[in-house]
Amino acid sequence: MAYYPVMLDLRNKKCLVVGAGAVAYRKIRSLLECGAAVTVIATKINKDIRELGEKGRIVILERCYSVGDLEGFFMAFAASDDPVVNRQVAEEAAQRGIPVNVADDPGLSSFIVPSVLRRGDLAVAVSSGGKSPLLSKVVREWLEGIVPEEVDDLIRDLERARAEAKAAKLTPEEKIRLYYSLIKGRGLFRGKGDKMKSSELFQRAKKVMPGGVNSPVRAFGAVGGDPVFIKRGFGSRVWDEDGNEYIDYVLSWGPLILGHSHPAVVEALKRQAELGTSFGACTELEVLLAEKIREAVPSMEVVRMVNSGTEATMSAIRLARGYTGRNLIVKFAGCYHGHSDSLLIRAGSGLITYGIPDSGGVPEDTARLTLVARYNDVDMLEEIFEEKGPDIAAVIVEPVAGNMGVVPPEEDFLRALRELPRKYGALLIFDEVITGFRVSYSGAQGYYGIEPDLTTLGKIIGGGLPVGVYGGREDIMRCVSPDGPVYQAGTLSGNPLAMAAGLTTLEVLSKNPGLYDELDRRAERLCSGFKEVMEDAGIPVTVNRVCSMMTVFFTGEKVRNYDTAVKSDTRLYAVFFREMLKQGVYLPPAQFEAFFLSAAHSDEDIKKTIEAAWNAAKNLKKNY
Numbered sequence: 001m002a003y004y005p006v007m008l009d010l011r012n013k014k015c016l017v018v019g020a021g022a023v024a025y026r027k028i029r030s031l032l033e034c035g036a037a038v039t040v041i042a043t044k045i046n047k048d049i050r051e052l053g054e055k056g057r058i059v060i061l062e063r064c065y066s067v068g069d070l071e072g073f074f075m076a077f078a079a080s081d082d083p084v085v086n087r088q089v090a091e092e093a094a095q096r097g098i099p100v101n102v103a104d105d106p107g108l109s110s111f112i113v114p115s116v117l118r119r120g121d122l123a124v125a126v127s128s129g130g131k132s133p134l135l136s137k138v139v140r141e142w143l144e145g146i147v148p149e150e151v152d153d154l155i156r157d158l159e160r161a162r163a164e165a166k167a168a169k170l171t172p173e174e175k176i177r178l179y180y181s182l183i184k185g186r187g188l189f190r191g192k193g194d195k196m197k198s199s200e201l202f203q204r205a206k207k208v209m210p211g212g213v214n215s216p217v218r219a220f221g222a223v224g225g226d227p228v229f230i231k232r233g234f235g236s237r238v239w240d241e242d243g244n245e246y247i248d249y250v251l252s253w254g255p256l257i258l259g260h261s262h263p264a265v266v267e268a269l270k271r272q273a274e275l276g277t278s279f280g281a282c283t284e285l286e287v288l289l290a291e292k293i294r295e296a297v298p299s300m301e302v303v304r305m306v307n308s309g310t311e312a313t314m315s316a317i318r319l320a321r322g323y324t325g326r327n328l329i330v331k332f333a334g335c336y337h338g339h340s341d342s343l344l345i346r347a348g349s350g351l352i353t354y355g356i357p358d359s360g361g362v363p364e365d366t367a368r369l370t371l372v373a374r375y376n377d378v379d380m381l382e383e384i385f386e387e388k389g390p391d392i393a394a395v396i397v398e399p400v401a402g403n404m405g406v407v408p409p410e411e412d413f414l415r416a417l418r419e420l421p422r423k424y425g426a427l428l429i430f431d432e433v434i435t436g437f438r439v440s441y442s443g444a445q446g447y448y449g450i451e452p453d454l455t456t457l458g459k460i461i462g463g464g465l466p467v468g469v470y471g472g473r474e475d476i477m478r479c480v481s482p483d484g485p486v487y488q489a490g491t492l493s494g495n496p497l498a499m500a501a502g503l504t505t506l507e508v509l510s511k512n513p514g515l516y517d518e519l520d521r522r523a524e525r526l527c528s529g530f531k532e533v534m535e536d537a538g539i540p541v542t543v544n545r546v547c548s549m550m551t552v553f554f555t556g557e558k559v560r561n562y563d564t565a566v567k568s569d570t571r572l573y574a575v576f577f578r579e580m581l582k583q584g585v586y587l588p589p590a591q592f593e594a595f596f597l598s599a600a601h602s603d604e605d606i607k608k609t610i611e612a613a614w615n616a617a618k619n620l621k622k623n624y
């Protein structure tokens with residue numbers, strides 16, 4: 001059954017309210033707003049209602065309701081806490097043909113009251129058909145954030161315009177066009193897909209921040225269009241400033257394995273915020289998180305918390321140099337390890353590529369200390385060690401590459417990664433900032449069964465707050481200050497909020513051992529969906545995936561290193577990205593990044609995403 005919504009004119013109409021508690025007060029207030037003449041009958045009168053009586057705004061009869069009281073009333077409200085009385089009021093109203101609302105029983109009511117958002121003359125009424133008044137309230141509050149105050153001025157203008165249009169005898173079409181132009185001209189209402197607020201914010205942002213952003217990829221440079229400004233997130237979804245909803249596969253670039261605003265994480269943060277946000281001193285939380293990490297990743301015998309993945313890798317490199325007394329670092333083309341000078345080095349050609357800095361501001365002398373090898377290329381790594389082995393402090397690698405798009409390691413490569421550095425007295429550093437707690441609870445090292453000497457983590461272990469950690473073999477980690485000579489420190493290191501969010505995230509993960517299989521299953525569905533859709537459209541793609549991190553490369557060729565990754569048609573990816581965004585799917589705004597899944601992504605989300613990809617593929621075909 002559906003309720004029939006109407007707008008009643010209650011000016012000077014006599015309305016009776018039986019009961020004078022909180023519920024009665026709510027009804028009285030809205031009746032008064034509409035100019036009704038209110039009489040209240042109740043045995044006990046609450047303070048607010050009594051005040052209204054004293055001001056002469058309502059009539060109060062302080063007594064029991066008795067049959068006959070409804071005589072002469074236009075409408076009645078039974079809001080006592082006695083169901084028998086409420087029923088009597090309902091029955092008398094029915095007999096007299098007076099509309100009645102019964103607060104504790106919609107079944108006895110001839111009408112129910114919606115939750116109302118008012119902006120001057122604009123009223124938006126929300127009802128759940130009596131099923132969940134709280135939901136109505138929540139929707140009303142949500143609308144409050146969307147419907148602008150200025151709408152009332154607009155109503156004035158429209159009222160005037162309607163009178164003028166009438167006098168000017170405009171045709172119906174002319175009138176509609178006039179009203180539309182007034183409404184749209186104000187820019188108050190944005191339809192689905194509009195990005196007006198995001199675009200306005202981006203213009204402002206560009207004036208005060210380089211590229212308008214705090215991290216380059218966010219500027220959408222690789223995919224075109226203005227970036228969306230995100231207002232909030234919950235579960236698998238984010239909402240932008242224009243109210244558009246997206247299924248989110250960026251998940252803050254990986255940290256949110258439980259989805260946005262996981263209730264346990266939010267609760268932990270609230271609790272900690274009340275206790276204090278930072279002390280710059282020792283806390284129990286950092287011990288708990290360190291223990292939890294060691295339990296999950298046994299090679300991390302001793303750890304040091306920092307504030308970002310960049311800090312973690314930068315510190316691990318310093319430590320490797322300090323421990324070995326050597327200066328050279330080997331990294332792989334296409335692997336990103338944060339933005340410290342030694343690691344911002346691009347691939348070049350040639351056998352041993354002395355790094356050329358990828359960024360202005362990195363001295364060539366620093367870059368020279370970084371050797372760049374090819375991912376999944378054992379021969380090249382061997383040659384580098386044969387030539388420079390005794391000077392190499394460490395090899396740093398993403399055990400599953402995630403920054404040239406997802407590229408899984410091949411078996412012989414993993415073996416060489418473990419054996420070669422060891423043979424030459426160099427350290428192996430696994431940068432598990434992305435893969436840690438992502439590909440398995442014990443990271444990529446647990447997943448592949450390879451133990452590095454040092455590991456860096458970030459993202460998931462901060463539960464969505466800024467955090468990083470480096471750790472590893474005890475004898476190496478004891479070189480870190482104050483145990484040893486390698487200095488590293490930080491005001492906010494081990495920040496209690498970050499520790500609380502991280503610890504809670506790891507607790508939820510450790511209590512749900514089936515979660516990684518679930519993620520794997522859903523990610524597999526998503527990837528095979530992408531593949532099928534693109535194959536049907538005749539667009540060659542390669543989909544790489546390890547557990548819940550994946551990339552759709554727009555190339556038919558196998559992607560196993562940087563050279564093959566860059567063969568992707570980034571222009572097609574950009575079209576794909578924009579088509580998906582339009583349909584409410586937020587993918588990473590660049591080809592060479594990973595898509596992530598969270599525990600909050602449902603089968604329904606995957607289904608919707610594949611449907612969106614199917615629509616996108618139709619447009620891609622035109623561009624192919």
Ligand SMILES: C[C@@]1(CC(=O)O)C2=NC(=C\c3[nH]c(c(CCC(=O)O)c3CC(=O)O)Cc3[nH]c(c(CC(=O)O)c3CCC(=O)O)/C=C3\N/C(=C\2)[C@@H](CCC(=O)O)[C@]3(C)CC(=O)O)/[C@H]1CCC(=O)O
Pocket residue numbers: 026027030101102103104105106111112113114115116126127128129130131132133134135136137140
């Ligand atoms: C919208 C709003 C307007 C207003 O009252 O002015 C309104 N209830 C509001 C709030 C609210 N009411 C209740 C809670 C506690 C949480 C919860 O139970 O969800 C909250 C939340 C809170 O107080 O924060 C409890 C409750 N309400 C009803 C019952 C009886 C039953 O269901 O049998 C019980 C159980 C009593 C018990 O536990 O014994 C019945 C009704 N309440 C209705 C309207 C009608 C249906 C509206 C619709 O279709 O959605 C209907 C059928 C009759 C009516 O009153 O007309 C107002 C929002 C104000 C705002 O926007 O801020």
Ligand SMILES: NC(=O)c1ccc[n+]([C@@H]2O[C@H](COP(=O)([O-])OP(=O)(O)OC[C@H]3O[C@@H](n4cnc5c(N)ncnc54)[C@H](O)[C@@H]3O)[C@@H](O)[C@H]2O)c1
Pocket residue numbers: 018019020021022023024041042043044045046063064065079080081082085102103104133
């Ligand atoms: N519709 C809603 O939104 C909603 C929300 C919450 C609760 N309720 C229900 O509404 C009812 C009222 O809730 P409340 O919090 O305002 O209660 P309350 O206890 O604050 O007030 C009850 C009122 O009923 C009056 N009353 C009791 N018997 C009477 C009689 N014989 N004659 C005249 N007045 C009498 C009392 O004097 C008092 O003023 C409850 O049954 C409650 O379950 C409804």
